[in-house]
Amino acid sequence: xxxxxxxxxxxxxxxxxxxxxxxxxxxxxxxxxxxxxxxxxxxxxxxxxxxxxxxxxxxxxxxxxxxxxxxxxxxxxxxxxxxxxxxxxxxxxxxxxxxxxxxxxxxxxxxxxxxxxxxxxxxxxxxxxxxxxxxxxxxxxxxxxxxxxxxxxxxxxxxxxxxxxxxxxxxxxxxxx
Numbered sequence: 001x002x003x004x005x006x007x008x009x010x011x012x013x014x015x016x017x018x019x020x021x022x023x024x025x026x027x028x029x030x031x032x033x034x035x036x037x038x039x040x041x042x043x044x045x046x047x048x049x050x051x052x053x054x055x056x057x058x059x060x061x062x063x064x065x066x067x068x069x070x071x072x073x074x075x076x077x078x079x080x081x082x083x084x085x086x087x088x089x090x091x092x093x094x095x096x097x098x099x100x101x102x103x104x105x106x107x108x109x110x111x112x113x114x115x116x117x118x119x120x121x122x123x124x125x126x127x128x129x130x131x132x133x134x135x136x137x138x139x140x141x142x143x144x145x146x147x148x149x150x151x152x153x154x155x156x157x158x159x160x161x162x163x164x165x166x167x168x169x170x171x172x173x174x175x176x177x
Contacts, residue, residue, distance in 0.1 A: 026170075033168040036092045038103050039069060040116070040124040041084035049111045049124045052077040053103040055167040056146075057089065065153040067133060070146040076106055078147070082137065087151065088123035089133045092165040094174040096128055100165060120155045131158045 040051035056070035067089065071078045081087055092100055103110050115127035119134040126132075135151035142148075163174050 033166050036100050036165040036167050036172070037069065038090040038092055038096075038099065038126055038129070039071075039081060039087055040090060040126065041081045041087045042122055042124070043080045044083050044085075045080065049114075049116065050077055050080045051103050051110055051124065051126075052081065053092075053100045060150060065156075066138065066150055067135065067153060068148055068150045070143070070148050072146050074145075077110070082140075084123070085136075086119070086121035086123050086154070087135050087137065088119045088121075088125055089135060089151070090124075090126045090129035090159075091131045092126075093128055093130045093160060093162040094165050095162070096126070096165055097172050099126060099128075100172065125159065128162075129159050130162060130164060132156065 034055040035057065036053060036055050037057045038051050038053055040049060042048070043050040052071065052075060054069050054071065058068055060066040060068045069089070099114055102114065116124040117127070119125050119132060121134050123134060133153045134155035135153050137149060138152045139150040140147050166173050166175070
């Protein structure tokens, strides 16, 4: 709510305040290519694997080793991941588009036909991922329609060689060379 000079209040949208249209914002930011990660854990309620796909992942600090990713408030998987003791961030390879799309779906068995092994803390390391980071959630920060999650890395390793799965201009792709 923003007050007017005469003391009344009126509801305004962020687009009205900033002049930025959401579709245009998405289109412009879509010109920044990102990698894709799968954030996985063992669901404390079921004892089974759970996960989601994200393209908002970055390193934060070397000392201590911290990374961050963003999750939409609408995610139905995030509460299960947040409740886990540890999570695993899997850096997806180009051939893993099917896995990415499967983890992005709402509901169902997200791990059907996805091979995985356990990280040192027991979280799922997805077969064929380029690398993985075994983490503990350190902090969360509400930011607009997302939550920024900062996680401390406890174990990590390169898993496979290959090209990364990329997200660019609203679609998935790979390097051409």
